[in-house]
Amino acid sequence: MSNFAKSEMEVPPTFMSLPVRSIYVHVPFCEHRCGYCDFSIIANRAELIPRYLKALQKELKTSPFLHSHLLEVDTLYIGGGTPTLLSACELEEFFSILSDYFSLVPDAEYTIEANPDGLTADKIQVLKSAGVNRVSLGVQAFDDSRLIQLERTHSVHQTEIAIELIQQNFKNYSLDLIFAIPGQTLEEWQQMLLKAISFHPPHISSYALTYEKGTRFWSDRNKGKFQSTDDQLEVEMYLKTISELTNAGYDHYEISNFAKAGSQSRHNNIYWSGRPYLAFGPGAASFVNGQRHSNHRSSFTWMNRLEQNQSPIVSTDDLTxxxxxxxxxxxxxxxxxxxxxxxxxxxxxxxxxxxxxxxxxxxxxxxxxxxxxxxxxxxxxxxxxxxxxxxxxx
Ligand code: SF4
The missing domain is CATH 1.10.10.920 (Arc Repressor Mutant, subunit A)
Structure with missing residues (x-):
C-alpha cells in the first residue's frame, strides 16, 4: 500500500473535457482598502451595488458559456471583496439573480466569504434561504492592535460574535488567518493559532502577509517606514502553523490550508485539480475547454463594458x-x-x-x-x- 494518502478529491483521467460544475462570483465591494490588498475591489462605494447587480445579471445573460437551461453545479463560491457588505435586501437580489442561472445539486458546497463586521443575523437568514452552507470568515488576527495594523475594519470582539453566529447556523466554515505581520513574534503567532483552534473550526487557511507591488504596504516598506518579518522567523511561523494545526487534528491538505476530516474546500480542490470552472464579476477568470478567459480587472470598466453591450472578457489564453x-x-x-x-x-x-x-x-x-x-x-x-x-x- 502506497504511503501517499488517498485524497477526498482524486484527479480524474479526462478532466479537460469534463463539463463545468463549479462557479465563482466576485463581489468587489469593501468598506475600505486594507494596506496589503491588491484584489479587484471598490472601496467605500456601496451606492454602486445596484449598478453592479445589473451588470452581473447582464454578464450571466450574455455569457457565451451559459445556455438557456439552468446549469447544475457542485460548488458555488462567492468571493470578494466583501460579499457580506451587501445589505440583506441586496443579498436577496444577488442570490435571486444567481438562481436564474445555476441550480445546486443536493450535496453542493455553497460558500460565501464574509468579514466579521458585516455579518448580521438578518443577512445570515438570507444566506441560509439561498442555500449557502459554508462561510469563509476573514479573521486575520485575534489581536486588536494587529487588526489596526492590517487596517482591518473589525475588532476581535466582532470576530467572536461572528464566529458564534456562524456556529449557530452553519456546520461548515473556515477561518482565514495572516501571519508574519511586522513586529509579530513566534509566541504571539502561536497564541493566535491556539485561539483559532479553540473555536474548533472545520477548516483554517493561513497565509503569510505579502507585499504586492502597487499596494501601500509595498511602498511603505520600500520607503523604510517599517520592516517586513525576517525570512527565518516567517519560516518558523509557518512550521509552527503546521505543527499546531496538525496536532489539533487538522489535515494539512494544501500549502496554506488545513481541514478536519471531510471539510476540505471542495471548490478550491476544483482549481487545484485542474477541472473547469466559470467565473463572473470584475477580475474573475474562467477556465473552460483548455482556455483561460479573464474579465477586466477594474470594476468600473467591467460595468461600463457590460452597460455598452461589450464582453467583460478582455483576454483569452489558449494554453498549449x-x-x-x-x-x-x-x-x-x-x-x-x-x-x-x-x-x-x-x-x-x-x-x-x-x-x-x-x-x-x-x-x-x-x-x-x-x-x-x-x-x-x-x-x-x-x-x-x-x-x-x-x-x-x-
Ligand atoms: S477586506 Fe479583504 S478584499 Fe477587502 S480590502 Fe481588505 S483584504 Fe482586500
Missing part, C-alpha cells in the same frame, strides 16, 4: 497542452497528496515526466519533491519553497 500540463503539475504539487503523472498524461496527452525530466530530477535532488512510481508529491522541506517549485516547472 504542454503549458497546461506544466501548470497542472505545479498546482497539483501544492496539495499534499501530490499528483499522479499517469493521470496527468491521460488528461493532457502530455508525458510530463519526459517533458520536465530535468526539472523534476533537480527538484528531487534538492529534496523538495519525492517520487514513488508515477506519483510526485512535495516534501516537508519543499513546503518552504512552493513558489520556487512552481516557477521552475511553469
Amino acid at each position: 497542452a504542454e503549458e497546461r500540463a506544466r501548470e497542472l503539475l505545479a498546482i497539483g504539487l501544492r496539495r499534499r497528496q501530490g499528483i499522479n503523472l499517469d493521470d496527468l498524461k491521460n488528461a493532457t496527452g502530455i508525458d510530463i515526466a519526459a517533458c520536465c525530466e530535468t526539472e523534476i530530477n533537480d527538484l528531487i535532488e534538492k529534496g523538495w519533491i519525492q517520487r514513488q512510481f508515477s506519483h510526485l508529491r512535495i516534501t516537508s522541506a519543499g513546503l518552504l519553497f512552493a513558489d520556487e517549485i512552481a516557477s521552475i516547472l511553469v
Whole structure:
C-alpha cells in the first residue's frame, strides 16, 4: 500500500473535457482598502451595488458559456471583496439573480466569504434561504492592535460574535488567518493559532502577509517606514502553523490550508485539480475547454463594458497542452497528496515526466519533491519553497 494518502478529491483521467460544475462570483465591494490588498475591489462605494447587480445579471445573460437551461453545479463560491457588505435586501437580489442561472445539486458546497463586521443575523437568514452552507470568515488576527495594523475594519470582539453566529447556523466554515505581520513574534503567532483552534473550526487557511507591488504596504516598506518579518522567523511561523494545526487534528491538505476530516474546500480542490470552472464579476477568470478567459480587472470598466453591450472578457489564453500540463503539475504539487503523472498524461496527452525530466530530477535532488512510481508529491522541506517549485516547472 502506497504511503501517499488517498485524497477526498482524486484527479480524474479526462478532466479537460469534463463539463463545468463549479462557479465563482466576485463581489468587489469593501468598506475600505486594507494596506496589503491588491484584489479587484471598490472601496467605500456601496451606492454602486445596484449598478453592479445589473451588470452581473447582464454578464450571466450574455455569457457565451451559459445556455438557456439552468446549469447544475457542485460548488458555488462567492468571493470578494466583501460579499457580506451587501445589505440583506441586496443579498436577496444577488442570490435571486444567481438562481436564474445555476441550480445546486443536493450535496453542493455553497460558500460565501464574509468579514466579521458585516455579518448580521438578518443577512445570515438570507444566506441560509439561498442555500449557502459554508462561510469563509476573514479573521486575520485575534489581536486588536494587529487588526489596526492590517487596517482591518473589525475588532476581535466582532470576530467572536461572528464566529458564534456562524456556529449557530452553519456546520461548515473556515477561518482565514495572516501571519508574519511586522513586529509579530513566534509566541504571539502561536497564541493566535491556539485561539483559532479553540473555536474548533472545520477548516483554517493561513497565509503569510505579502507585499504586492502597487499596494501601500509595498511602498511603505520600500520607503523604510517599517520592516517586513525576517525570512527565518516567517519560516518558523509557518512550521509552527503546521505543527499546531496538525496536532489539533487538522489535515494539512494544501500549502496554506488545513481541514478536519471531510471539510476540505471542495471548490478550491476544483482549481487545484485542474477541472473547469466559470467565473463572473470584475477580475474573475474562467477556465473552460483548455482556455483561460479573464474579465477586466477594474470594476468600473467591467460595468461600463457590460452597460455598452461589450464582453467583460478582455483576454483569452489558449494554453498549449504542454503549458497546461506544466501548470497542472505545479498546482497539483501544492496539495499534499501530490499528483499522479499517469493521470496527468491521460488528461493532457502530455508525458510530463519526459517533458520536465530535468526539472523534476533537480527538484528531487534538492529534496523538495519525492517520487514513488508515477506519483510526485512535495516534501516537508519543499513546503518552504512552493513558489520556487512552481516557477521552475511553469
Ligand atoms: S477586506 Fe479583504 S478584499 Fe477587502 S480590502 Fe481588505 S483584504 Fe482586500
